[in-house]
Amino acid sequence: MCPGPLPESADVVILGAGAAGLWAAGTAAARGKKVLLLEKNPRVGVKILASGGTHCNVTTTLEGRALQEAYGRDGGRFLAPSLRRLGPHDVRHELETLGVPTEEGEWEKVWPKSRKASDVAHALLRRALDAGATVRTDAAVLDLRPGFLVRTARGDVHSQKVLVTVGGKSYPKSGTTGDGYAWLEELGHTIVRPVPALVPLVVELPWVRALAGITVPGARVWVKKRADRRRPLLFTHTGLSGPGAMDVSRWFELGPAELHVDFLPDMSEEELRTAIAQAKRIAKALPLPARLAEGLCEGVGVRGDQPGTETRKALRHALLMAVKRWTPPVSGTRGFDHAEVTAGGVALPEVDPSTMESRIVKGLFVAGEILDVDGPIGGFNFQSAFSTGHAAGLAV
Numbered sequence: 001m002c003p004g005p006l007p008e009s010a011d012v013v014i015l016g017a018g019a020a021g022l023w024a025a026g027t028a029a030a031r032g033k034k035v036l037l038l039e040k041n042p043r044v045g046v047k048i049l050a051s052g053g054t055h056c057n058v059t060t061t062l063e064g065r066a067l068q069e070a071y072g073r074d075g076g077r078f079l080a081p082s083l084r085r086l087g088p089h090d091v092r093h094e095l096e097t098l099g100v101p102t103e104e105g106e107w108e109k110v111w112p113k114s115r116k117a118s119d120v121a122h123a124l125l126r127r128a129l130d131a132g133a134t135v136r137t138d139a140a141v142l143d144l145r146p147g148f149l150v151r152t153a154r155g156d157v158h159s160q161k162v163l164v165t166v167g168g169k170s171y172p173k174s175g176t177t178g179d180g181y182a183w184l185e186e187l188g189h190t191i192v193r194p195v196p197a198l199v200p201l202v203v204e205l206p207w208v209r210a211l212a213g214i215t216v217p218g219a220r221v222w223v224k225k226r227a228d229r230r231r232p233l234l235f236t237h238t239g240l241s242g243p244g245a246m247d248v249s250r251w252f253e254l255g256p257a258e259l260h261v262d263f264l265p266d267m268s269e270e271e272l273r274t275a276i277a278q279a280k281r282i283a284k285a286l287p288l289p290a291r292l293a294e295g296l297c298e299g300v301g302v303r304g305d306q307p308g309t310e311t312r313k314a315l316r317h318a319l320l321m322a323v324k325r326w327t328p329p330v331s332g333t334r335g336f337d338h339a340e341v342t343a344g345g346v347a348l349p350e351v352d353p354s355t356m357e358s359r360i361v362k363g364l365f366v367a368g369e370i371l372d373v374d375g376p377i378g379g380f381n382f383q384s385a386f387s388t389g390h391a392a393g394l395a396v
């Protein structure tokens with residue numbers, strides 16, 4: 001809670017106290033700028049608090065080119081200058097300095113050692129406050145007018161510089177309802193259509209839904225010519241989730257797409273063909289969770305307890321395909337309510353990638369998820385919010 005009256009003016013007003021806004025506020029205030037950070041919620045960093053199952057996967061171990069590539073060609077190119085200035089190593093160093101040491105986990109993920117997201121949120125708030133930033137919660141921004149006039153639920157504020165870090169439209173319950181798109185469009189920016197990303201996929205098949213709770217740790221999940229990941233795949237009561245499904249989910253929002261899954265990417269088709277043909281109980285030939293093996297057999301019309309030798313070749317082949325090249329009918333995604341990020345947003349060519357200043361409106365800065373840049377699961381989205389927030393904090 002950060003109560004108190006709003007100051008009438010500031011060198012820079014930052015709209016939205018999430019990952020990008022908090023980081024930017026600390027950086028700008030440390031340069032001696034009079035910073036006002038406004039947040040709609042009663043507390044700051046709500047998404048940080050909810051992240052990584054409240055453990056907060058704060059960044060990644062990847063650096064350099066591999067890091068850049070995680071954001072796609074355009075996103076990686078745009079982020080290059082800000083990642084160079086504040087990369088994952090720098091984020092970890094800064095958190096350590098703030099009393100939040102980090103450690104590496106699987107899939108190149110970095111977590112606070114305490115595994116408490118609240119430690120990260122509190123550290124970033126403390127960093128901003130200690131540097132002298134004024135933070136106000138319960139201060140929803142209602143409008144942003146040229147000049148700049150910031151209209152809020154608690155009164156108006158004037159400033160020569162404004163940094164917009166209100167995030168995207170995913171998880172609207174957390175406060176991110178896409179408010180910034182209309183303000184920025186009104187000021188002359190192009191908004192690339194925001195779509196849900198990192199979101200579970202809907203599969204209507206009853207036998208798939210009946211497998212809810214099962215995880216396949218190293219499944220290969222791909223959408224041809226678009227995305228190819230090896231990450232855990234989770235069955236849920238509405239279809240498929242886990243990083244495997246979520247990392248490729250955007251493509252089901254952007255046009256027709258077909259999902260492919262290889263449940264056993266370390267086993268060749270030949271090996272599996274032989275194992276199925278020789279199995280005493282055909283489901284046992286599949287080194288997968290028992291309920292999934294049975295489900296896949298059922299899906300192709302084979303009894304799991306049937307011997308391979310007594311199963312027609314065509315059915316054995318269908319089972320092989322179900323394991324190595326499963327193509328479940330995906331009817332859509334679970335939408336913004338369940339999406340961890342928003343793809344799309346402020347068009348990148350309209351923003352200077354070194355300073356995050358608008359190329360259209362002088363004194364206007366944009367950082368974080370509201371930009372048309374996002375990464376896969378694995379700490380990449382916090383990293384881009386911190387890096388772009390930091391770049392803006394150095395430039396405002």
Ligand SMILES: Cc1cc2nc3c(=O)[nH]c(=O)nc-3n(C[C@H](O)[C@H](O)[C@H](O)COP(=O)(O)OP(=O)(O)OC[C@H]3O[C@@H](n4cnc5c(N)ncnc54)[C@H](O)[C@@H]3O)c2cc1C
Pocket residue numbers: 015016017018019020021038039040041044045046047048050051052053056057058059139140141142165166167168170171174175176177178179180339340341367368369370378379380381382383385
């Ligand atoms: C459940 C969940 C788990 C996640 N886990 C991870 C993870 O482990 N690792 C990772 O890298 N990423 C994770 N993400 C993604 C990550 O949280 C976001 O990409 C990141 O927070 C974006 O930072 P941001 O500062 O741009 O926006 P946000 O953190 O969303 O912050 C925007 C802030 O602006 C405020 N705001 C909005 N509108 C207004 C307004 N009109 N006036 C004032 N304030 C306003 C919001 O309340 C919010 O506090 C997760 C997301 C979700 C939903």
